[in-house]
Amino acid sequence: MAVDQRPDCPVQEDFDPLSEEFLADPYAVMAALPLDEAPVFYAPAIDYYVVTRYDDIESVFLDPDRYSAAAAQLPLVALEPEATEILLAGGHKPQPSMVSLDPPAHTRLRRPTSRAFTPRRVDDMKPRVRETLAALLDAVDPRAPFDLVQTLTFPLPATVIFSFMGVPEEDYAQLKEWCGHRATLAFGRPPAAEQVEHATSMAAYRAYLRELVARKADDRADDFASAMLAIHDEDPDALSQEEIASILFSLSFAGHETTNYLIGNVVRRLLEEPARWDEVVADPSLIPGAVEETLRFDTSVPAWRRVTKRAVTLGGVDIPEGSKLFLWLAASGRDASVFPEPDVFDPRRPNAKRNLAFGKGIHFCIGSALGRLEAQLGLEELTRRFPRLRLVEDQELTFHPNISFRGPQALWVQAER
Numbered sequence: 370m371a372v373d374q375r376p377d378c379p380v381q382e383d384f385d386p387l388s389e390e391f392l393a394d395p396y397a398v399m400a401a402l403p404l405d406e407a408p409v410f411y412a413p414a415i416d417y418y419v420v421t422r423y424d425d426i427e428s429v430f431l432d433p434d435r436y437s438a439a440a441a442q443l444p445l446v447a448l449e450p451e452a453t454e455i456l457l458a459g460g461h462k463p464q465p466s467m468v469s470l471d472p473p474a475h476t477r478l479r480r481p482t483s484r485a486f487t488p489r490r491v492d493d494m495k496p497r498v499r500e501t502l503a504a505l506l507d508a509v510d511p512r513a514p515f516d517l518v519q520t521l522t523f524p525l526p527a528t529v530i531f532s533f534m535g536v537p538e539e540d541y542a543q544l545k546e547w548c549g550h551r552a553t554l555a556f557g558r559p560p561a562a563e564q565v566e567h568a569t570s571m572a573a574y575r576a577y578l579r580e581l582v583a584r585k586a587d588d589r590a591d592d593f594a595s596a597m598l599a600i601h602d603e604d605p606d607a608l609s610q611e612e613i614a615s616i617l618f619s620l621s622f623a624g625h626e627t628t629n630y631l632i633g634n635v636v637r638r639l640l641e642e643p644a645r646w647d648e649v650v651a652d653p654s655l656i657p658g659a660v661e662e663t664l665r666f667d668t669s670v671p672a673w674r675r676v677t678k679r680a681v682t683l684g685g686v687d688i689p690e691g692s693k694l695f696l697w698l699a700a701s702g703r704d705a706s707v708f709p710e711p712d713v714f715d716p717r718r719p720n721a722k723r724n725l726a727f728g729k730g731i732h733f734c735i736g737s738a739l740g741r742l743e744a745q746l747g748l749e750e751l752t753r754r755f756p757r758l759r760l761v762e763d764q765e766l767t768f769h770p771n772i773s774f775r776g777p778q779a780l781w782v783q784a785e786r
C-alpha cells in the first residue's frame with residue numbers, strides 16, 4: 370500500500386476497518402502496512418488517526434488529561450435526526466456510559482462499580498460458570514459436528530454476566546438482542562434506513578434497566594444490582610438509581626461479546642494447529658498462557674478510541690486538538706519491540722500478559738478477571754470433555770461488521786473422529 374505523505378502526517382487512503390477485506394483478515398492488512406515508517410497515520414475512511422505502537426497506545430491510555438474517552442462509543446457515521454432524537458429522549462447521550470466519560474463524571478460511576486465488583490464476587494462466580502458450562506455442553510451430541518459459538522461461547526458469558534447483575538432469566542434473550550443493536554450503532558456503520566430501529570432498541574434497553582433497578586429496590590437479592598443499591602442507600606447523592614441503571618448498561622454489554630469472542634478466538638487459534646490443542650489437552654497448566662497469548666495475538670477487542678483534548682505529538686505525528694484516535698490494540702499485540710517474533714502463537718510466551726487487551730489506567734477493564742476466568746474454565750472443560758476436538762474443514766469464518774469486537778460468528782467443530 371502506498372503512503373501518501375501529507376505534511377507531518379502519513380495517510381492511508383485504503384485503511385477501512387469495516388471493509389470486507391479487513392473484517393476477514395485484519396492481520397493481513399496490518400502486515401501490508403508500513404508501520405515501521407508510519408506507526409501513526411490518518412485514515413480518511415473513518416476520520417481517525419490510527420495509533421499502532423504499544424508504547425504510544427499505552428501512553429494515550431495513561432494520560433486522561435490529554436486524551437478524552439468521549440469517542441469510545443461514538444457512532445462512526447452521522448446519525449439521522451430522527452434516530453438522534455429517539456436516543457436523547459431515551460436517555461442515551463453521545464457519551465452514553467462510564468467507558469466514554471472523563472473524570473469527574475467517570476469517577477462517580479467507576480468507584481461504586483469497583484466497590485461492588487469485588488474479587489470475592491468474581492470468585493463466587495466460579496461454581497456458576499462451571500454449572501453453566503456443564504449444562505451447555507451436556508446438550509451437545511458429540512457424534513455430530515456442532516457450532517461452538519451457538520452452543521457455548523455466545524450463551525456462556527451472557528448467562529454469567531446477566532445472572533451476576535441480577536437480571537431474571539426470562540429476559541436474557543431480549544437483552545442479548547439489544548446488545549446486538551448496540552454493537553452496530555456504536556461500532557459499526559448502520560445504514561440510514563436501519564438507524565431508527567437501532568435507536569428504538571437502545572431506548573427500550575435503557576428503559577428496561579431503569580425499571581430493573583426500580584424493581585430491585587423493593588426486592589433485594591445477592592446480586593450486583595442489589596449491591597449497588599446498598600451503596601445508594603448509604604448516600605443517595607453519591608450514586609443515583611439512574612446512575613446504577615447506567616452502570617448496568619455498561620456491564621450488560623462489556624461482559625458479553627468481549628468474552629464470547631475471546632473464547633471463540635482461543636479455541637480457533639488452538640485448533641487451527643491441532644498440535645497446539647493436543648499440547649493443552651496433555652498439559653492443562655498451559656491454559657492460562659493460551660488465553661493470555663490469544664489476548665495478545667488475536668484479541669477480542671482489537672480497537673478502542675480516544676479524542677485529543679489539546680494538540681499533541683504522537684509517534685512523530687502532530688495531531689490537532691479534537692482529533693479522534695483509533696487505538697489499534699491488535700497491532701500493539703504484534704509490536705516486536707515488546708513481543709519478540711510477534712506473529713508466532715506461543716502459549717508459553719513469558720510476557721504475553723503485558724498485552725493491552727484490557728486497556729490501562731483509569732478505564733482499565735473492570736471485568737478482566739471475570740473474562741479470563743470464563744475463558745480459562747471454558748477451555749478446561751472443553752479440553753477435558755473433547756480431547757480429540759477438531760475444526761470442521763473448509764469452513765469460512767465470518768465476523769460481525771464492527772470495529773471493536775472480533776471473533777468468529779460461528780465455529781464448527783467435531784468432537785469425535
Ligand code: HEM
Nearest residue numbers: 467468623624627628670727728729732733734735736740
Ligand atoms: C474478556 C474480554 C474483555 C476484554 C478484551 C475487555 C476489554 C476492555 C477494554 C479495552 C476496555 C476499555 C479500557 C480503557 O478505555 O482503558 C474495557 C473497559 C471495561 N470493561 Fe472490559 N473487556 C473484557 C471483558 C469484560 C467483562 C467480562 C466485563 C464485565 C463485567 C467488562 C467490563 C468493563 C467495563 C465496565 C469497562 C469500563 C471501565 C471504565 O470505563 O472505567 N469487560 N474492557
